[in-house]
Amino acid sequence: MVQGHQARKRFGQNFLSDNHYIQRIVESVAAQADDRLVEIGPGLGAITEHLVNKVAELHVVELDRDLIPRLEQKFAGRDNFTIHHSDALKFDFGKLAGNEQIRVVGNLPYNISTPLIFHLLNQRQSIKDMYFMLQKEVVERICAQPGTSAYGRLSVMTQYYCQADMLFLVPPGAFQPPPKVESAIVRLQPYKTLPNPVKDQKLLNQIVTAAFGQRRKTLRNSLKNFIDEAGLEQLGIKPTERAEQLSLAQFVDICRKVEENQAD
Template sequence: MDHSIFYKNHKIKKYFGQHFLIDNTTINSIVSIINPQFDQKIVEIGPGFGALTKYISKYVSSMTVIEIDEEITNYLLNNPFFYKKLNIIKGNAIKINYSNLAKKLGQKIRLIGNLPYNISTSFLLHLFQDISYIEDMHFVLQKELVKRLIASPNSKDYGRISIITQYFCSTQSMIEISPELFKPIPKVSSMLIYLKPHINQPYMVKNLSNLSMITRLTFSQRRKKIRNSLSKLFNIQQLENMGINTNLRAENLNIKLYCQLANLLEL
């Protein structure tokens, strides 16, 4: 099925962050990496005109797509190729309750999609609320965001979103995707990232709001030493008792230490 005519006639809606992946070689590589199985429940965020959907749907009994653009939704609804395969949800993906969706589908869901750059971070944080109902995630994201999601301590890319993401998931960058493989062409490169929720949680935090607050506090003052950025929460002795060098800065502490600090607030 050639979708070029639809891309040509479609008025791009910048407020939806629309950049459609149009390169079949890249799409086939993504499908191969996702490796869809017949009985799995795959949910695609922002299917567009179905460039990825048409390949994935060949391997599964049915799949769910979430699309906010009414013009695209109508296209999918009226396309005989997709008619029997797709459960189409018209709406904002960031407002969907994915635990309820998984319960309705009867099993954990696999999430895929080429995510708009303007909602990527907030959408991931939204998904983490329903992480126990998610099997895995494959998303095309802005390259710079992927670098932050997979970053390790002691690097400039390591930050709050690195810690929050890796608390919930193991992360792996898969393939880089050049701007010219999208329509319209974005100003930045993209990457496919694989996120796999932890089966056995390596980091235990009693109150996640503490972890969120501590990482926000330290990384909003990342040039400050820990002894100063956390002075309102802990004294130097408390930090040293945890084996923390108080002269270090936010990017020097690993996730385990951040989790221990979050738990210390609960004592």
């Protein structure tokens, strides 16, 4: 229990309480006076109270209705502070951007972290950068390189849209209640211009999803509904390779080849 509030398991609540790590996160974000900042899951406002003093606008998105009055009371009189009682998975972040891109910060519940990241990537035109506290394993998957066990769909699709960097680890003891896993801070910076664009991003996602759907399958089997062995070989890709051996650029090559074949 923290300050009279029982952390709720169904919301995946673990409240950051260690000032050292709170300060490191605030310093990493390096909020500027003219920033329009959005915090997902502010909890009891441990990070919020530092950010609200630095920016022109701070919006917080909180699902737990019991926390809303606490936040309203804590930040009463702050005209740059707005609470949105909403599920972040359904929230339209673009509406907060207007003509200015938003910056996003969040201690994301472990149980919704992956779908929430994809939800935000779908709104990336409105987002300058994102700083998230996630389960360490999730951050490792986001930042993973080909040939590693952590490398998968989350790695490929996040890195297609963003520069992804793990910043530092946060131990369980920094939270109340302590989670059973180690956490890490990741920075995601959506590219203004995609370095390896495809025409059909949904098709790329379908190809990557199929390739990693059954990791032990070779590409000749996992991608047979998209491209044949000859097509893979034309791209310099061995049909006997598995998904984790392919780089993002090679997945893009496959997608472009499929697009060409569909256009013929």
